[in-house]
Amino acid sequence: MSDAQREKPPVEALPSRRRVLVGASITAAIAASIAVGYASRRGRTLRLATGVADGTFYALGRALQRSVSGSDVSLSLLNTGGSEENLALLQSGRAELAFASSAVPAVEGVSLLCPLGDELAHIVVRTAAGVRSPTDLVGKRISVGPLRSGTRLAALAVLSHFGLTERSFHAVALSPTAAKEAFVRGELDAVFLLSPLRDPFVDAMLARGDCELLSLGAPDEVGSALDGICASAPSFQRAVIPLLSYGTTPTRAVGTVRGTTYLLARNSLSDSAVARVTEMIFRDKVRLSRVDPSLARMSEQFDRGVVTYPIHVGADQYLRRAEPSFIERYSDPISLAMSLVAVAWSGMNALRTARQRARLHRLDDVHRECAELELRSRDARTHEERRRVYEGADELRMRVFDQLVAGKFVADDAFRVLVLRLDALIARNDGVPGMALAPVPLPTRDAAGSDSSKDSSHEC
Numbered sequence: 001m002s003d004a005q006r007e008k009p010p011v012e013a014l015p016s017r018r019r020v021l022v023g024a025s026i027t028a029a030i031a032a033s034i035a036v037g038y039a040s041r042r043g044r045t046l047r048l049a050t051g052v053a054d055g056t057f058y059a060l061g062r063a064l065q066r067s068v069s070g071s072d073v074s075l076s077l078l079n080t081g082g083s084e085e086n087l088a089l090l091q092s093g094r095a096e097l098a099f100a101s102s103a104v105p106a107v108e109g110v111s112l113l114c115p116l117g118d119e120l121a122h123i124v125v126r127t128a129a130g131v132r133s134p135t136d137l138v139g140k141r142i143s144v145g146p147l148r149s150g151t152r153l154a155a156l157a158v159l160s161h162f163g164l165t166e167r168s169f170h171a172v173a174l175s176p177t178a179a180k181e182a183f184v185r186g187e188l189d190a191v192f193l194l195s196p197l198r199d200p201f202v203d204a205m206l207a208r209g210d211c212e213l214l215s216l217g218a219p220d221e222v223g224s225a226l227d228g229i230c231a232s233a234p235s236f237q238r239a240v241i242p243l244l245s246y247g248t249t250p251t252r253a254v255g256t257v258r259g260t261t262y263l264l265a266r267n268s269l270s271d272s273a274v275a276r277v278t279e280m281i282f283r284d285k286v287r288l289s290r291v292d293p294s295l296a297r298m299s300e301q302f303d304r305g306v307v308t309y310p311i312h313v314g315a316d317q318y319l320r321r322a323e324p325s326f327i328e329r330y331s332d333p334i335s336l337a338m339s340l341v342a343v344a345w346s347g348m349n350a351l352r353t354a355r356q357r358a359r360l361h362r363l364d365d366v367h368r369e370c371a372e373l374e375l376r377s378r379d380a381r382t383h384e385e386r387r388r389v390y391e392g393a394d395e396l397r398m399r400v401f402d403q404l405v406a407g408k409f410v411a412d413d414a415f416r417v418l419v420l421r422l423d424a425l426i427a428r429n430d431g432v433p434g435m436a437l438a439p440v441p442l443p444t445r446d447a448a449g450s451d452s453s454k455d456s457s458h459e460c
Contacts, residue, residue: 044273049078049086049098052146054177056195056292057082057099057261060116063291067284073276082149087264096269097277101150101194102235102260102308103157109267111312113278114319115302116261117294120239121158122193122202123214123256129189131214134162134225140189141170143179154259155192157233158216161225176201183211190214194259196294197245206246213241219255226255235259235308261292265312274314362403363414369396370421377429390429397422 048064051057058079065075078095080086086098087107101119125131129140137159145151152173156166174182179191180201193202205211217225219240226238239258241250263281265274281288282300289296300319304311311319327334373393380386400418403409 044072045074045076046096046269046273046277047078047089047094048075049080049089049095051080051082051086051099051149052175053079054175055082056119056199059291060099060261060288063284063288064281067287068277068280071276071280073273073280080148081146082151084148084150084153088148090264090266093266096266096273098264100262100264101154102262103150103154103194103233106308110264110309111267111315112307112309113263113265113274113312113315114281114298114300115307116263116281116288117196117292117298118239118258119194119261119294120197120241120258121154121216121236121256122195122199122241123190123216124183124193124202124205124211125190125214126183126186126188126211128210131190134159134164134214134216137162137164137190138168139170141172141187143172143174143182143188143191145173145192145194146175147173150259151192151194154194154236157236158192158229158257161229161232180205184208196292197241198293203246206249213246213250213254215252215254216257217255219253224255226257229257233257260307262307262309264309265315267312269312269314271312271314271317274312275318278315278318359409362408363418366396366400366418367421370418370425373425377425380429386429390426393422393425393429397426 048061050061058077061075061077065077068075075097078089080089083100083104086095086100087104087110089095090098090110091107097113099116123134125137129136131137131140142155144155152171159165159169172179172182172188176193176195179188179193182188183191183205191205193199195202202213206213216229217227219226219238230236230238236257236259239256241254241256243250243253263277265277282298285295285298289298370393373389373396376392377386377389380389397419400409400415400422404411404415409415
């Protein structure tokens with residue numbers, strides 16, 4: 001056999017082509033799945049339905065887009081007509097996130113991340129139009145916001161309370177910027193906006209000096225039109241635009257209603273993505289509040305009973321991540337209660353100690369009186385003297401038992417010793433001549449061993 005033949009390995013030791021292909025396929029599949037999973041974690045892009053390009057929703061979307069930049073989630077903004085269109089995009093799956101007003105009826109398949117802030121109904125009217133109340137808007141040209149927007153739905157709901165329908169006035173569907181330009185050109189008598197307080201568009205229009213804010217009702221009057229609007233549209237709540245909120249205007253408090261801006265998500269959106277977006281919102285709260293000042297009051301501890309959507313599981317996981325325990329949540333009341341209990345316990349101990357000390361003082365006083373009677377008993381030589389000792393001891397004994405009934409003494413061993421002492425004193429002076437017991441000397445023995453105590457007893 002040649003050397004070449006000896007060095008050639010057996011055929012069984014060489015990997016077959018099929019094994020190589022199978023191993024390469026498995027390796028490629030694992031690498032591809034890892035790469036896809038990594039890319040899905042690092043490059044998840046969510047479509048956020050905002051609003052018109054010059055509206056508050058779009059500006060808020062851009063701020064939120066900057067907030068999540070650099071994280072494992074990115075946002076792609078969609079220009080829309082407003083809340084109603086945003087909800088339709090969520091339901092159809094053409095958007096994963098969306099802003100929406102609480103003025104728009106809730107839909108299925110959508111959950112809440114968090115309420116972002118309040119939005120007030122602003123009705124800016126031209127002074128020359130002579131509009132003093134909502135009923136004066138009949139026949140006027142009013143911008144009620146874009147079609148399929150929350151502003152339009154809110155405007156129709158508010159004006160319907162005063163008996164106005166779309167046939168009662170000329171409804172114009174314009175964006176905020178277009179409405180401002182039309183208002184400047186004199187093509188509009190009023191503009192309805194659903195926006196946060198100190199809205200820049202409202203501020204710019206009121207700064208012209210030829211328009212004012214229309215009040216929907218007396219803000220300080222119970223049962224005014226504001227309560228009627230809230231009764232017919234439960235998504236609204238009473239609100240007021242304070243005096244001089246926009247520079248030199250308004251010159252009086254303006255009654256209005258307010259809704260809430262929601263950030264919503266499809267129910268099918270992953271919990272981790274929703275939790276991440278919710279985290280970034282609250283982490284970048286300061287920057288977002290520069291776009292909408294009402295976001296400065298945004299809180300993780302909002303009232304879940306007043307929102308019209310269920311909380312998304314991912315948002316709920318984030319909001320409850322550091323939920324305080326019962327002791328942490330009520331630490332102040334618990335500390336106060338424990339302090340009060342400690343004070344009460346100390347007071348009870350002090351009172352108990354004081355009562356014990358008082359009883360001891362009373363016992364000492366009775367023992368002193370008893371000792372004085374015993375001295376008088378030893379010194380008594382006549383029946384009359386023994387009778388007075390007897391009466392004093394009996395009166396002292398009755399007084400001691402009266403104090404026992406009154407709670408000034410306790411029937412303990414010290415009290416029983418005192419009673420035995422008084423009983424012995426009374427027995428020595430029971431009024432029978434010759435029965436008073438004189439001090440008994442200790443028995444002693446003389447040198448003869450006799451007991452000298454017998455003679456002493458005979459002398460007594």
